[in-house]
Amino acid sequence: EVQLLESGGGLVQPGGSLRLSCAASGFTFSSSSMTWGRQAPGKGLEWVSSISDTGGTTYYADSVRGRFTLSRDNSKNTLYLQMNSLRADDTAVYYCVKGGVSTTPLAYWGQGSLVTVSS
Amino acid sequence: QSALTQPPSASGSPGQSVTISCTGTSSDVGGYNYVSWFQQHPGKAPKLMIYGVTNRPSGVPDRFSGSKSGNTASLTVSGLQAEDEADYYCSSYAGRSNLVFGGGTKLTVL
Numbered sequence: 001e002v003q004l005l006e007s008g009g010g011l012v013q014p015g016g017s018l019r020l021s022c023a024a025s026g027f028t029f030s031s032s033s034m035t036w037g038r039q040a041p042g043k044g045l046e047w048v049s050s051i052s053d054t055g056g057t058t059y060y061a062d063s064v065r066g067r068f069t070l071s072r073d074n075s076k077n078t079l080y081l082q083m084n085s086l087r088a089d090d091t092a093v094y095y096c097v098k099g100g101v102s103t104t105p106l107a108y109w110g111q112g113s114l115v116t117v118s119s
Numbered sequence: 120q121s122a123l124t125q126p127p128s129a130s131g132s133p134g135q136s137v138t139i140s141c142t143g144t145s146s147d148v149g150g151y152n153y154v155s156w157f158q159q160h161p162g163k164a165p166k167l168m169i170y171g172v173t174n175r176p177s178g179v180p181d182r183f184s185g186s187k188s189g190n191t192a193s194l195t196v197s198g199l200q201a202e203d204e205a206d207y208y209c210s211s212y213a214g215r216s217n218l219v220f221g222g223g224t225k226l227t228v229l
Contacts, residue, residue: 106157
């Protein structure tokens, strides 16, 4: 059974930093593209960033490019999202997702981790 | 990266069929066969219902079907059941390694 467990969310002040982690199990992590999506309170889904199976290629939404960094450790089956220069509009539930932007669908979603940016 | 356009709401009675549209441009929906649909119940994570425009993942009832014509994709739910009441989101590859979602449609089973 595919399991994706996010951690690292919480309350942070504007301009601050936070690192989300996603522990994956139940599939061959090193062979899978991975993605982070987010959903602001009461709003729709938004794609944030994706990474190739090897970690050699990363893709970012315009809204987070230059502030967020996506990485992975295939030896630990873990995905990371480093979030810097956080803004109020980054407040959202962040989902770890198995899949990528095109050929591999976003097939499995974690339960999400809430990030709140507020002073 | 403009969001795809979905109607805010849709509804139908049990047993009826309902279709939800997802309109984009030739740079996303119309340009690629990488349209997906997701179901989200309140407080829950999204669930993949359709991928590659028409494909159903294992375990998704065949009451759910997808199609595309030009720049508009559609999700049809046949034989509506109470458990189908949820928010539905479409997504599409938008070129240059970008992914875009629709604004979501709240489906109500009357």
